[in-house]
Amino acid sequence: MRKLPLAAALAALLLSSVAIAGPDKKDDKAKPAAKPDAALVQPQSSTSEGSVSVEGKRIDYKAVAGTLVLHGSGDKEDEPQVSMFYVAYFKKGVDAAKRPVTFIYNGGPGSATVWLHMGAFGPKRVVTADDTHTPAAPYRLINNDYSLLDASDVVFIDAPGAGFSRLIADEADKSKREEQMKDRKKAIYGVDGDGHAFAQFITQFMSKYGRWNSPKYLFGESYGTTRSAVVANILTNEDSVDLNGVILLSQILSFDTSIDGPEFNPGIDLPYELGLPTYAATAFYHHKLPQQPAALEPFLHEVEQYAMGPYAQALTAGSRLGEAQKQAVAEKLHQYTGLPVAYLLKANLRVSGGMFEHELQTGDDTTTGRLDTRFSGPSIDPMGKNSEYDPQSSAISSAYVAAFNDYVRKQLKFGDGQHYRLFADIDHWDSSHKAPGVQGEALQSSTNVMPDLAMAMKTDPNLKVYVNGGYYDLATPYFAADYEDHHLPIPASLDANISYSWYPSGHMVYAHEPSLKLLHDNVARFIEQTDNVGH
Structure with missing residues (x-):
């Protein structure tokens, strides 16, 4: 999900409805009908x-x-x-x-x-x-x-x-x-x-x-x-x-910061940067990297630095990013994610979680897990853009x-x-939130409870x-x-x-x-x- x-x-x-208990018909005339949720109030x-x-x-x-x-x-x-x-x-x-x-x-x-x-x-x-x-x-x-x-x-x-x-x-x-x-x-x-x-x-x-x-x-x-x-x-x-x-x-x-659906929030590139180390860890686990690092954690530290440095700068440039720079970033992303350079260029260097799950093992018609990317399962639609289910949840x-x-x-x-x-x-889930200290209506368009913890x-x-x-x-x-x-x-x-x-x-x-x-x-x-x- x-x-x-x-x-x-x-x-x-998964949807289900509250069971409603009806009154005992034998006592209809003797006493008022019981309230449907009477058992729940105790x-x-x-x-x-x-x-x-x-x-x-x-x-x-x-x-x-x-x-x-x-x-x-x-x-x-x-x-x-x-x-x-x-x-x-x-x-x-x-x-x-x-x-x-x-x-x-x-x-x-x-x-x-x-x-x-x-x-x-x-x-x-x-x-x-x-x-x-x-x-x-x-x-x-x-x-x-x-x-x-x-x-x-x-x-x-x-x-x-x-x-x-x-x-x-x-x-x-x-x-x-x-x-x-x-x-x-x-x-x-x-x-x-x-x-x-x-x-x-x-x-x-x-x-x-x-x-x-x-x-x-x-x-x-x-x-x-x-x-x-x-x-x-x-x-x-x-x-x-x-x-x-x-x-x-x-x-x-x-x-x-969510890597789920960042394409619906254009101009906010942070999810792509913060998701990159998990892409790298996943490609490492499934041996999809062009060169397999010796150990996971040192590799992730390197990817983290690139994500918040050159990669963030490239995404911040937007349409001002030159073609040579774009090519260089795509090649670096290929080294860190295992995704083809051509795919990364076509995606404009921005790969959502669903896209990554669908594409990492696409050659095997296999979808990578979301909740746990160590898991894999058969792709529902090998020609799709995003994964259609989560193999770990199903497992x-x-x-x-x-x-x-x-x-x-x-x-x-x-x-x-x-x-x-x-x-x-x-x-319907009301995702609006009134952060501590805010007067009047909630101002957030996307839920952020960092002020609450702070x-x-x-x-x-x-x-x-x-x-x-x-x-x-x-x-x-x-x-x-x-x-x-x-x-x-x-x-x-x-x-x-x-x-x-x-x-x-x-x-x-x-x-x-x-x-x-x-x-x-x-x-x-x-x-x-x-x-x-x-x-």
Whole structure:
């Protein structure tokens, strides 16, 4: 699923509708009809117990699968609007006040948090093939040696409308109900509405489970990093909740840096520059370079310097770039990407993510992955301009979905009779965003939450940020994240509060087991160093 243009991306989400329960006809005359979503307005929960061995250390835990009910604001503060589903794992036998708690969510926007739950930090992990298509069921669900439970309690949260989370429409009349649901979607499905929903969930969760004085962390992946910047600012500056840390995986804060669809935003050449190192890493992995470098990382440092130097200067020149200069740049790009010089010239030196995915292995009628460019698959249309699907997503999604649906019902004892939605039913996502300090209407034409993260860091100068990404991620290239964080509007004294780790993996860093181990060890160390608990 491609990120831009956003409307097209959201149209590709898996669609499903809210089930509407009708009144019991036998009691029609005895009492008024029940409101359709009556069951959603009450929090639900199911508790179970288990244990996990994390790198040889046994951890006993209590698991709670349940829902919290979010309400509106202002004159709608008494209206239940969202039933948010979560799965929380609490380590047994520890002081909760000193025990860190990490709130974890995927992106989308509107994605369920099945990926991080089943692939990264839950107590169970589904086994998938490293860079090829995982065979069909039965899938293996194993002990997760790299669960984050050794360092923190963890709370996996499904976005409104995704997973078992549901928007609430409590009108019995069909026409009023439909209008109310439209109002709910308008209020929730956007950068700001989504951010406030997650912030409200977190404060409610802390009250319910007595975690106000625990060390607190946000962990978001993909659009979840966009969300984390917004939520961090809301919690810090609206709710007076200082966070110990914000952990970002596969970051995108400014959508002007996205390599998906930059041709629709002519004059902004930054995405091509920031995507070039990922093109180089991918060509390196698939042995498509004219001369194969000895090692990946030194090669990428060279490409990064060229991208922000001669390449950026050439693109800035636009139509003023001379033919000889253009030829020289195309030849250099050929050395770094493996794409033919003639193709690069025809593309005017500007290759979008979809074009690269389609062309790198076009001689074999093979499409290169987007979320993880180590993956490949047969091209849908060998004559097309862009890739038509993502081989990595096709390769592993079935395993994650099947494993979670089985696990949540059999082991967590939640969800019987309910449909677990991989994505929310989003007709329109409001990408406009009012950055901190802006008066009046939102001014941005493309979402950029860098000011939100910067505001949270400036108003809480102890806040630490940890950025993680994969070299083979073409959905949110690692060099774009590096660029964004080095351009945050913060004083130089706060630069040291941001740390970085890059991995030989893709968007879902954890889909590569050696990278999952590194990710776990790095995140656990980050929490230990920032939890303000004496060791």
